[in-house]
Structure formats: C-alpha cells, structure tokens
Amino acid sequence: MQRFAITHAALFTVDPQDRVIPDGTVLVEDGRIVAVGPAESIEIPADTVVIDSGGKRAVLPGLVDAHSHSSLMRGVTENMPLMEWLPYYQLEHRALTEEDAYHSARLCYLEALKGGTTCVMDMFRFMDRCADAAGELGLRVNLAPYVADQPGKDFFSTREENKRLIRTHHGSQSGRIQVWMGLEHLFYCSEDAYRDAVRCQQDYGVRIHTHACEQREEEDAVLKHFGRRSIGMLDHYGLLGEKTLLAHCVWLDDDEIKRLADTGTSIAHCPISNAKLASGVARTPDMLAAGINLGLGTDGPVCNNSLDLFEEMKFASLIQKATRLDARALPADQVLRMATIGGAKALGLDGEIGSIEIGKKADLVMLDLGAPNLTPHEVTHAGGNLLWNLVFAARGSNVTHVWVDGRCLIEEGRSTQVDEGHVVATAQTCGLSLYERCRALDHLRVDMI
Structure with a gap:
C-alpha cells in the first residue's frame, strides 16, 4: 500500500458545502483520498509519508482545463478576430506531422501541470501521440480529435481515425x-x-465535444446558411445532452440558455480567448443562474498564449464585473468551482475528481503561501482573504506540488517525470520548423465558410 498525508495545510475542498479547513490534513492511500478534515482530528498511521506544510501551504483540487488545443503556434496569429484568424490557424493543421503533435502536446501538458492543471480536454490531431505525451508526464487527458468531413477540410481528422482512437x-x-x-x-x-x-x-459510451456560438458574425453566418442558429442545429442533429460539452457559447439567447439547461448540456467557458479574438463576453452569470454546468477552458496557446487557469479564473470574474457594472458578479467561490468541480462534471469525471472528498482520486495542487503575491494571508472557515487571493492574485508559478492519482508529478515546481529542459528545447526546434512550413502553405488559406 502506498500512503501519504499532507498536514497543516489550508484545504479548499470545493465539496458540496465548499468547506475550507484552515489547518487541515488529507490522507491518501493507493491514489485515493481516505480521510480529510482538521489536522487534530485525522489519525495518521505510523508508516505514512508525511508532508508537513507548517501552515505555509494551501491545497486545492487539481484544476481542470475544460477546453484546450495543444499547439506550438503561440503568439503567431495575433490581432485578428475569429473569422480572420481561423484561415491562418488552419495552416498549422495542413502542415502538422505526428511528431509536431507529440511535441506540441508534451510542451502544453508540461505547462499545464506546472500551473496546477491536472486534467485537460484537448482537441487536436494525431491524438495517439498526444496520449504518449500524457503518459510521459502522468496527467489526466481527454482526447477529442478535430474531426471534419466537409469538402476542402481534409487536413483535419476523420471519423474513422476518431473511432480507431476510441478502440x-x-x-x-x-x-x-x-x-x-x-x-x-x-x-x-x-x-x-x-x-x-x-x-x-x-455504441461506445463516449462523450461528444464541439464548438458553438463563438462569435456574432459566425452565428449570423450559421443562421443564413442553415436557417437555424447553432444551438438549434445541434439540437436538430440530436447532439444536446448530459454527455455533450460545447465550447464557447458566447452568443446564446434566453431560449438557448434554457434549452441547454433543460438538456443538461455543459459549456466550456473560455473568457480570455473570447476577449483576445474579439468574440465577445459570454452571459456566464445567466447560464449559472439557469442551472447550466460550466467549466473553464484556456482554448490553448494559439489563441490565449497562456495555459494558466489561475489567470483564467481572474479574468472570468473581472470581465463580468466590468461589463455588467456589478462588482458582485461571479465571486471567487463560484469561479473556483468552475475551474475544478464544474470542469470535472463537464468531462463526466465529477464522481472521481474536482473536489477533495473521501473516495475521490487524489488529484491535488499545493501552493506556497509565502510568496509576496499571496501575503499576508488569513484563512477562515469561510475562506478568509486567501479565497479571494487564490482567484485574483495567485499564479501558476505559486504551485509547488501536483499530484494525479496520488502520484507526485510536480515537486517544488519541477516535473518528476521528464527532463523539462529537453521538452522545451525539442519544442523550440520543432516549433520553428512548423512556422516555416506554415508560411510555405500560406497560399492555401481558405475562409471558414
């Protein structure tokens, strides 16, 4: 039996009661949480490896990136709205090789892990190689191949490739x-x-992931072409339901919000990408009020530049406060739930991860509270100022340790599984080569529609 305990840490459980334990202990056996509570109430067996935080660390559930695209094209396609941006982004998929996909995924998964993300929904290509990268690093990854079958879109994945990957x-x-x-x-x-x-x-018991309603011009084009808006078309195709996750959904109307709530369809909210591509501001508080489950997504480095879900949490809240002129919009506890248990539920994994509860898998993140940006900190059973600072001040660089399935993958900020210098160096070489190949294909750019 493999057993360890984290003790004397501020625990933000994100359980149904949003319990915060100012001086807490988590006991893990064979990858699962077997005890959680105040430090003085948890008996730690004698042969347990103990990580004593000394009151200087906070522990959260592992963060969940509910929508991402692995890529090496960071900072390459800038200052463009979505409909102009997409033809340039598609060049990556025209030029992409299996090795490009592997190095893209390995770099992105490393960045995500170091920032406290333990589970990623990745929509990309050559996803057997993405699985190889995930296996090296040890994190949890949901693979959704970029399937397209319309004429002129043959540089994406095929349905048969997707089915083979399932098998x-x-x-x-x-x-x-x-x-x-x-x-x-x-x-x-x-x-x-x-x-x-x-x-x-x-047939396979799997789930469905796709994009919808990202930009107003896109939604207008869908209505003109199909005679229905995006949600109406997806509903017509039988796609909506508890096993479907839609990315973006920026331009929903009241009826569409109600329909998604009624069908149990989840949404991956990507506020930074939506702002960067000038797509708009999603009606997040209205969606939550209607009962829609929301996770947070980065949308990947190609249209976010960063995979830091702490940044995403902060921006998700602030953009609502600013645009609604309501300082109470999307408070810290609500947005923390989106980045953890909300994302886990969107992926159908809320029974296993997303909160610190007995019986769940030990996907955990530890942060250093001695950093200047988190000082001074006060932790109460309601969270204290630390709850707000985890959302509005913390950064991925504050993460010291990350566990997935109870295995320590990041220790004092460094991967325990891979040579980080080698991962970065090979991604640098591969990325520059990919840039050149994309430029050579510039004449093949085609519009989305």
Whole structure:
C-alpha cells in the first residue's frame, strides 16, 4: 500500500458545502483520498509519508482545463478576430506531422501541470501521440480529435481515425485517458458526421465535444446558411445532452440558455480567448443562474498564449464585473468551482475528481503561501482573504506540488517525470520548423465558410 498525508495545510475542498479547513490534513492511500478534515482530528498511521506544510501551504483540487488545443503556434496569429484568424490557424493543421503533435502536446501538458492543471480536454490531431505525451508526464487527458468531413477540410481528422482512437486508447493509462467524439464546427462537419457521433456515443459510451456560438458574425453566418442558429442545429442533429460539452457559447439567447439547461448540456467557458479574438463576453452569470454546468477552458496557446487557469479564473470574474457594472458578479467561490468541480462534471469525471472528498482520486495542487503575491494571508472557515487571493492574485508559478492519482508529478515546481529542459528545447526546434512550413502553405488559406 502506498500512503501519504499532507498536514497543516489550508484545504479548499470545493465539496458540496465548499468547506475550507484552515489547518487541515488529507490522507491518501493507493491514489485515493481516505480521510480529510482538521489536522487534530485525522489519525495518521505510523508508516505514512508525511508532508508537513507548517501552515505555509494551501491545497486545492487539481484544476481542470475544460477546453484546450495543444499547439506550438503561440503568439503567431495575433490581432485578428475569429473569422480572420481561423484561415491562418488552419495552416498549422495542413502542415502538422505526428511528431509536431507529440511535441506540441508534451510542451502544453508540461505547462499545464506546472500551473496546477491536472486534467485537460484537448482537441487536436494525431491524438495517439498526444496520449504518449500524457503518459510521459502522468496527467489526466481527454482526447477529442478535430474531426471534419466537409469538402476542402481534409487536413483535419476523420471519423474513422476518431473511432480507431476510441478502440485503442479509451480508458487507457489506468483510466487517465478518455477519448471523445470530436467535431470541429457546423461549417466543417456534415449532418451525417453529427449523427454518426451520436451513434458512437451510444455504441461506445463516449462523450461528444464541439464548438458553438463563438462569435456574432459566425452565428449570423450559421443562421443564413442553415436557417437555424447553432444551438438549434445541434439540437436538430440530436447532439444536446448530459454527455455533450460545447465550447464557447458566447452568443446564446434566453431560449438557448434554457434549452441547454433543460438538456443538461455543459459549456466550456473560455473568457480570455473570447476577449483576445474579439468574440465577445459570454452571459456566464445567466447560464449559472439557469442551472447550466460550466467549466473553464484556456482554448490553448494559439489563441490565449497562456495555459494558466489561475489567470483564467481572474479574468472570468473581472470581465463580468466590468461589463455588467456589478462588482458582485461571479465571486471567487463560484469561479473556483468552475475551474475544478464544474470542469470535472463537464468531462463526466465529477464522481472521481474536482473536489477533495473521501473516495475521490487524489488529484491535488499545493501552493506556497509565502510568496509576496499571496501575503499576508488569513484563512477562515469561510475562506478568509486567501479565497479571494487564490482567484485574483495567485499564479501558476505559486504551485509547488501536483499530484494525479496520488502520484507526485510536480515537486517544488519541477516535473518528476521528464527532463523539462529537453521538452522545451525539442519544442523550440520543432516549433520553428512548423512556422516555416506554415508560411510555405500560406497560399492555401481558405475562409471558414
């Protein structure tokens, strides 16, 4: 039996009661949490490895990135709205090789882990190689291949590739790898592709991930082309439901919010990407009030530049306060839930991760409270100022330790599984090569529609 305990730490459990334990202990056995509570109430067996935080560390559930795209194209396609940006982004997929995909995923997963993200929903290409990268680093990854079958979109993944990935990788790496049916967009996928995804959902027991309602001009084009708005079309195809996750959903109307709530469809909210691509500000408080489950997503380095979910939490709250002129909009406890248990539920994993509760897998993140940006800190059973500073002051660089399935993957800020210098150096070489290949294909740029 492998057993360890983290003691004398400020625990933010994100359980149904949002319990905060100012001086707490978490006991882990064979990758699962077997005890959690005030330090004085938890009996630690004699042969346990003890990590004594001495009141100087906070422990959170592992953060969940509910929508990302691995990429090496960081900072390459800038100052463009979505509809102008997409033709340039597509060049990456025209030029991409299996090795590019592997180095992209390995770099992104390393960045995510070091910032406290233990689980990623990744929509990308050559995802068997992404699974290889995940296996090296040890984190939890949901794989949704970029499937497109419309004419002129043959540089994305195929439905058969997606099905083969389900057969070979779904549930692999002790369950840390989950494979989804991934559909790019209404303009990229045929009606048969959507209906086939629903059949695969039933046949294989997998979930469906796609984009919707990201930009107003895009939504206008969908209505003009299909005669229905995006949510209406996805509903028509039978896609909505508790096993479907939609990314973005910036331009929902009241009826669409109600329909998504009624069907139990989850949304991956990507506020930084939506702002950077001038897509707009999603009606997040209205969605939550209607009962829609929301996770937070970075959308990947190609349209965010960062994979830091602490940044995402802060921006998600602030953009609502600013645009609604309401300082109470999306408070810290609500946005922390989106980044943890909300994301876990969106991925169908809330029974296993997303909170610090007995029986759940030990996906945990530890932060150093001695950093200047988190000082002074006061922790109470209501969270104290530390709750607010975890959302509005903390950064991924404050993370000292990360555990997934009870295995320590980041220790004092460094990976225990890979040579970080080698990962970065190979990604640098691969990225520069990819940039040159993309430039050589510039003449192949095509509009989204």
